[in-house]
Amino acid sequence: MAETLRRVLSSGSASGTGEGNTTEVGPPLLLLGGPGSGKTALLFASALEAAGEGRGPVLFLTRRPLQSLPRGTRAPLEPLRLQKIRFQYPPSTRELLRFLCSAHEARGPVPSLLLLDGLEEYLAEDPGTQEAAYLAALLLDTAAHFSQVGPGGGCGLIVALQTQEGDSEDALQLALLQRYFPAQCWLQPDALGPGEHCLRACLEPGGRGPRAEWWVAFRPDGEMTITPCPHQPSDPSSDKGSSSGGQP
Incomplete structure (x- = not known):
């Protein structure tokens, strides 16, 4: 689902309602960043984007309800879009x-996009590569099932994972998860970007489309602003343990 996230991050994605702009479902995407790096905000923006494509609903899995709706998303907060986002709150890994x-x-319309926020919280209950592999495989299998029974276009999958610095066990889990999620987007602090709390979003689409970067900044009121990053992309994995404060 790199293209959905690319449209969210691209400056042109704010124009139009998006209805009928269906896209081919790409490989599953792993959204990576430290604490407060804006992962939830980008997941919600992706949900709004997909909800406006004129296909099925969006299934948003998270451990707890959002405290507030992220501001500054490219897609408008239209009631019809919000109604197509179905939140579920599994409280535990089980x-x-x-x-x-x-x-x-489950009955009803088949989801066109499956989102999971806070994968690290579920993995923390039962750490280990075997458990991580099982959960990743089950997420992919669920998205594949929705793709098979859906009316067309398939079901995408985006999973957000918080990264930590200097943890060898987390690094092993991440290496395993990257095999299941060929597309990745890294969120890292960037002092060169605009605003006090600015991050660099580096999108690796997993072989579909070019690699690209954006600056994602959060204002004091929580509003998110996105601008293209002019310099050449660097290796995002070199700073995979970086973290920052601010928007969850």
């Missing part, structure tokens, strides 16, 4: 696994 295993029994 409940998340149970929900995913029973997804094929």
